[in-house]
Amino acid sequence: MLILGIDTSCDDTSASVVEDGIKTLSNIISSQNEIHKKYGGIVPELASRRHIEMIWPVIDEALIVAGVKLEQLSGIAVCHGPGLIGSLLVGCSFAKAICYSKKIPLVAVNHLEGHIFSLFLERPTFSFPFIAVIVSGGHSCIYRVERFGNYTEIGRTRDDAAGEAYDKVAKLLGLGYPGGPLIDKLAQRGNPKAINFPRAYLPESLDFSFSGIKTAVLNFLKSKRDSIDFSNSLSIEPGSQKNNQCQKTDIKSYISLEDIAASFQAAILDVIVKKTEWAVRKERIKRVVISGGVAANSELKKRIKELSAEKDIEIFIPSAHLCTDNAAMIAAAGYHHLCAGNIAGLDLNPKAFLPL
Numbered sequence: 001m002l003i004l005g006i007d008t009s010c011d012d013t014s015a016s017v018v019e020d021g022i023k024t025l026s027n028i029i030s031s032q033n034e035i036h037k038k039y040g041g042i043v044p045e046l047a048s049r050r051h052i053e054m055i056w057p058v059i060d061e062a063l064i065v066a067g068v069k070l071e072q073l074s075g076i077a078v079c080h081g082p083g084l085i086g087s088l089l090v091g092c093s094f095a096k097a098i099c100y101s102k103k104i105p106l107v108a109v110n111h112l113e114g115h116i117f118s119l120f121l122e123r124p125t126f127s128f129p130f131i132a133v134i135v136s137g138g139h140s141c142i143y144r145v146e147r148f149g150n151y152t153e154i155g156r157t158r159d160d161a162a163g164e165a166y167d168k169v170a171k172l173l174g175l176g177y178p179g180g181p182l183i184d185k186l187a188q189r190g191n192p193k194a195i196n197f198p199r200a201y202l203p204e205s206l207d208f209s210f211s212g213i214k215t216a217v218l219n220f221l222k223s224k225r226d227s228i229d230f231s232n233s234l235s236i237e238p239g240s241q242k243n244n245q246c247q248k249t250d251i252k253s254y255i256s257l258e259d260i261a262a263s264f265q266a267a268i269l270d271v272i273v274k275k276t277e278w279a280v281r282k283e284r285i286k287r288v289v290i291s292g293g294v295a296a297n298s299e300l301k302k303r304i305k306e307l308s309a310e311k312d313i314e315i316f317i318p319s320a321h322l323c324t325d326n327a328a329m330i331a332a333a334g335y336h337h338l339c340a341g342n343i344a345g346l347d348l349n350p351k352a353f354l355p356l
């Protein structure tokens, strides 16, 4: 069964052809990072306009790479939320138009369901039930997944998402956008114990809270402004680092960006790792998938490997390109909807807020 997946939920235009929910024949992603990076975050109007420009060529390429014609498709799976409404509208409208003109069944997929089902593209035999930890730019939540279509939310962020914290802190440090990969790289050369940023463990709860850490980094930067080495900043904000009068003479009182990045990252990852362990204990399920953009983090992978070995838990993190937004995960989840007969009407409307 061949499914064309489409994801335009945020700032990446993506299309993919997946066979039987597990075999990726193509997965094309057109990134908008270059457009948004000068603003330090996504500008929704620019994102939707770019989706309109890219949707056609990206879908064409996905079909060509897969060697598949529209007529051969069993269905088109489109992400209908949650996400930026203008961006979602582009993917949904395009999918509906193809389905109408070619008489192909339309399938609506929740973006979070896609992140969970990215698992089966690389581990088709992973068994239910399992815990799904989704840590991305828009979401940080934990689900108990009983089987396809049966998801119980057991934790969620009370404020910022993990990726949002990465992006906001990267902006404070003048690093650019998206912040996650930049901080990930910088942190590899830093000391995670240099600064003791707060960890919001929220005892007894599987919820997250990442807004405090961003404020802690901001307060730290304000208090140490004159003793931070910003030489690793990629883009420099006016009035702050650019005019930094940092004297490199007193090497002992000097704090590197690498140390700040590593210390910030340690605080975020400590919480994610701990909550994963708590979820396993609470639900008594020793199988976990961690996905979403932040799951692409190199240090998280190491930490999770340790947790897995230490506590004998089967934990799977998809490859980086399947952790961040992609349409293969939408096609993978769409396959199960199609098998279950969940066909969407051509009056399908996207929703910015769409709980799983």
Ligand code: KG4
Pocket: 010, 135, 136, 137, 138, 139, 162, 163, 164, 166, 167, 178, 179, 180, 181, 184, 292, 293, 294, 295, 296, 297, 298, 323, 324, 325
């Ligand atoms: O899943 P995703 O592509 O989009 C959403 O659904 O939000 O996640 C994007 C987020 C961004 O906040 C980005 O900074 C973060 O994932 N991210 C990372 C890494 N790669 C992307 N965070 C930490 N380490 C990374 N290597």
Ligand code: ZN
Pocket: 111, 115, 136, 137, 292, 293, 324, 325
């Ligand atoms: Zn996502």
